[in-house]
Amino acid sequence: MGINDDPTPAAEELAAGHGIKAERPLLTPVEDPARIKWLHTHVMCACPDENWSRTLGNCPDGCANPQKGEIADMVYDGKTNDQILDFMVKKYGTRVKSSPGLGGVGGLAFFLPVFALLVMAWFAGGLVRGWKTQGDAARAERRAKHADIDPEEIARIERDLESLE
Amino acid sequence: MPNEFGYLEFARSLVLLGAGLSVGTILSVVLGNQLKDRRFVLVARRTMIGAGLCTVAAAVGLVFGFVNGAYERSYIFNYSEKGLPLGYKIAGLWGGLDGSILFWAGLIGIVGMITAFGFKRDQKDPSGRRLEPWVYLVFGVIQLFFLVVIAYVTNPFEHLSESIGLEAFNRNFPDGIVPDGNGLNPLLVNYWMLIHPPCLYFGWVVYTVPFAYAIAALVTGEQGNYWITKIRRWTMLGWLFNTTGIILGGLWAYVVLGWGGYWAWDPVENASFLPWFTSTALLHSIMVQERRGMMKAWNAFLATATFVLSIFGTYLTRSGIVSSVHAFGSGDVGYWFLGFLLFTIAACLFLVALRQPAMRSPHRIESLSSLEAMFVINNLVLLAIASCIIILTLWPKISNDFFGQALTIGPPVYNKVTIPFFVLLLLITAVGPAMGWIRTSPKALKKNLLLPALLAIPVAALVQFGAESIQAGENGALPWAKRLYPTYIILYAATLIVFSVTYEVLRTAQNRSRRTGTGYFEALTTLFLRNNRRYGGYAVHIGMAIIATGIVCSSMYRVEKHFSLAEGEQAKIGNYEITLDHVNMQPNADIENNRVYGFQALDLKIVPKIGGEFFMHPEKRLYPKKDGQVVTEVEIHRGLTEDLYVFFQSTNEEGRFNLVVYRNPLINLVWAGWITMILGGIYAALPLGRKRVGLAD
Incomplete structure (x- = not known):
């Protein structure tokens, strides 16, 4: 809890500090915007305030500029995406990658939902098969019950129903 | 302890009174069931309405505290200030953790009272009479939980002298008067703040009613269509508010956060989305029960899952277990919610397993090419998406705690995993109207x-x-x-x-x-x-x-460009020519209703290729009361085909101004689609x- 004595900001406070100034300007990465966009999506913003909750692309604050600048420089220097991501991991730690690789614990994040889906599909398959079997039986029973109805009459009803559909 | 605002102490005691009345509701139902005496149901109804009134009155008391400037209360001190416009003073109720729990409890009180009055009207319906006490029981338990949490864990009526200690309080405020508050987080001072959280909370709270009916149906083994008719109306209402809350949250992020987007798969965003999937599934499967008498236990499961996921969302938001841009922080309250969540899940699973055989329908799906089969597939896809989102949201925590590996699950993972399901969902939605019931x-x-x-x-x-x-x-x-x-x-x-x-x-x-x-x-x-x-x-x-x-x-x-401009310089993005016309700096501004902040605003002249220039004024504001927090006010020029979105990022060493400019094609379709949906x-x-x-x- 902060209790303030003087709520009025000094002029120089606004002009000089409090995060308004960036450490470096970020110029338009004209070299390969699609690639820069991809990298900004796959690298998390390392600003301390963000607590690894935003990608660089979702982090417009000035504090992300050094990191964006590093990426722009490496793209300019001809580094591959993997080399850039490796550099980021070395410098900022494993949490900097927004998408863990397919191997290891990170990969489980991709496979567990697929596994969950397979379980669900298996469950649904069983459920629907059971319903279908019983449904077929119910239909057969109903047909047997109405066996005395003229087949032409049934065909006429089906035609009518189809026209309604 | 200084106590100038007696009504706040009264409101505080109403919380305890409400908790006592909730205990009364629970006991009345249990005793009524044991003694087979219908009069206890009446007692349960009255105590439930009483608990609801107490909670609503306590919330209203806190709002009065905000409006009257009772800054000696810790919560009001931290989330309000004199200069805030009235709307934002009221919004302080849901601006922080403690108040939001009371707000939630108040909404449960209102919804509970409406439900009770509904039962009063439905007395002639035997199904209604059978379900009534159990619905009250569920409401009683939920109300009791929230009121105990408010009274003992997140008390918004706590005095500053209790939170910082009497000695520190007397040192800072020797005369016992706290003249002004610390102010609401500037990011929250936005008109969407007035609408988005109440919509979301109300949607979630409304899901309590289907949950209560489902539990009551499971307990009593009620087979008729009475409860499903009730569930449908309430789920529809909850769904409307939940959808609105989600979209308005996106709109808020879009106009406030400055990155030109509206959805980032943040854990808190995910939390708001999860009950939406199960409630959407429920709204479809209800039709199967209404038309063909099938999926009764499944519907009860979906109603409980929707409620459980709304509590899960609260747990995620308030426990601090996941990193989020807008979590409420961490604290003991997370454990309370976790306990309540586990208790609810266990009780629901037990009841569903117990009653499932009795709720089986004699009717079956006769063909996969039928509307009911489509609804089953639609339900499974919706649940699959919700499951994926739960797993991915919790994965960083699981990875860290169980495998010792710190990692992040960002938007690319969510997109890769969920997009195929969303595509499938869209295709099912497209095929649905072509299908008929039973067989096509x-x-x-x-x-x-x-x-x-x-x-x-x-x-x-x-x-x-x-x-x-x-x-x-x-x-x-x-x-x-x-x-x-x-x-x-x-x-x-x-x-x-x-x-x-x-x-x-x-x-x-x-x-x-x-x-x-x-x-x-x-x-x-x-x-x-x-x-x-x-x-x-x-x-x-x-x-x-x-x-x-x-x-x-x-x-x-989407197009994103970065510019570094000095006064008079020009830049180009797409068909727009941008000129930094003038820089307006006001370090000691005292602008809106005496809320003190300084600002630096840019006057940008925009000349589109098709003609008709206009100006945009992105700015940065500095709030000294919030430890010099700097907030950027983005500027959006909305168009039919695209938005031009300007974020004033920073000032650099050479005295130039860094801008991030986005062009967002067809983004307004998102909001138009929401209006159509609503x-x-x-x-x-x-x-x-x-x-x-x-x-x-």
């Missing part, structure tokens, strides 16, 4: 679907071409693979929804016109009026298709049209 012949399916499917191919391509031409290659060409998947596939599925619905409506109106001999438009109007549920639902589907189109185009074809939902919820006759009957 392949011939009929072909007749209903072929033309829309063929028409959607070129139209989706045209939409894609349009979005690409707006971007005009500024971001570099999208690779062909991405142009096809997900871009074209989603646009195709969305277009197919619109065409299949339109075709179905036109065809049915034509049939009706032919059959009844009435004019075409008369037949169309009659259809809309007689079957508002179906056509309201179709409007919701069209809204979903519009949103999908907006999301795909605005994210795949209007359709409201229309579907209206008590119009004919009484539905179940095919099972």
Whole structure:
């Protein structure tokens, strides 16, 4: 809890500090915007305030500029995406990658939902098969019950129903 | 302890009184059930209404505290200040953790009271009489939980002297008067703050009613359609508010956070989304129960899952277990919610397992090519998406705690995992209108679907071409693979929804016109009026298709550029020429209702190629009361085909001004789709049209 004595900001406070100034300007990465966009999506913003909750692309604050600048420089220097991501991991730690690789614990994040889906599909398959079997039986029973109805009459009803559909 | 505002102490005691009355509700139901005495139900109803009134009165008391400036209360001190406009003073109620829990409890009180009055009206219905006490029991338990948490864990009435200690309080405020508060977080001082959280909370709270009915049905083994009719109305209401809350949250992020987007798969965003999937699934499967008497236990499960997920969302937001841009922080309250969550899940699973055999329907799905089969698949896909989101949201925590590996699950993972399911969901939505109940012949399916499917191919391509031409290659060409998947596939599925619905409506109106001999438009109007549920639902589907189109185009074809400009300099993005005309700096501004902040604003002159210049004024504000927090006010120029979005990032060493400028093509389709969905939902919820006759009957 902060209790303030003087709520009025000094002029120089606004002009000089409090995060308004960036450490470096970020110029338009004209070299390969699609690639820069991809990298900004796959690298998390390392600003301390963000607590690894935003990608660089979702982090417009000035504090992300050094990191964006590093990426722009490496793209300019001809580094591959993997080399850039490796550099980021070395410098900022494993949490900097927004998408863990397919191997290891990170990969489980991709496979567990697929596994969950397979379980669900298996469950649904069983459920629907059971319903279908019983449904077929119910239909057969109903047909047997109405066996005395003229087949032409049934065909006429089906035609009518189809026209309604 | 200084206590100038007696009503706040009174409000504080109302919380305890409400908790006592909730205990009374629970005991009345249990005793009434044991003694088989109906009079206890009346007692339960009255104590529940009493607890609700106490909670609402306590919340109103806190709002009065905000409005009157009772800054000696810790919560009010931290979330308000004298200069705030009245609306934001009231919004302080849900601006922080403690108040938001009281707000939630107050809403439960209101919804509980409405439910109780509904039962009073339904006394002649035997099903209603049977379910009534158990619904009260569920409400009693939930109310008790929230009121105990408010009283002992997150008390918003706590005095500053209790939170910082009496000695520190006396040192800071020797005369015992706290003149002003610390102020609301500037990011929250936005008009969406007044609407978005209440919508979301109300939606979540409304889900308590279907949950209570489902539990009551499971406990009593009630087989009739009474509870499902009640559940549908309340779920629809909750769904409308939940949807609105989610979209307004996106809109808030869009106009406040400055990154030009609206959804980032943040854990808190995910938390708001999870109950939406199960409630959407429930709204579809309810129809199967109404029409064919099937899926009763499944519906009870979905109603409980929706409530559980709303509590899970609260747990995620308030426990601090996941990193989020807008979590409420961490504390003991997370453990309370976890305990309540586990208790609820265990009780629900036990009840569903116990009653499932008795709730089996004699009717079965007779063909996979039927509407009920489509609803089952739709339910499974919705649940699969919700499961994926839960796993991915918790994965960083699981990875860290169980495998010792710190990692992040960001948007690329969510997109990779969920997009195939969303595509499937869109396709099911498109095929649905072509299906009939029980069985649809392949011939009929072909007749209903072929033309829309063929028409959607070129139209989706045209939409894609349009979005690409707006971007005009500024971001570099999208690779062909991405142009096809997900871009074209989603646009195709969305277009197919619109065409299949339109075709179905036109065809049915034509049939009706032919059959009844009435004019075409008369037949169309009659259809809309007689079957508002179906056509309201179709409007919701069209809204979903519009949103999908907006999301795909605005994210795949977004253009982002960074500029560093000095006064008088120019830059170009797409068809816009941007000139930094003037810099306006006001370090000691005292602008809105004496809220003190300094600001630095840029006057940008924008000249579009087609002519008609306009100005944009992005600015930065510095709030000394919030430890010098700097907040950027983005500026958006909205257009029919695209938004021009300017974020004033920083000032650099050479005295230039860094700007991030985005062009977001077709982004307004997201908001337009939401409005369509809401209007359709409201229309579907209206008590119009004919009484539905179940095919099972």
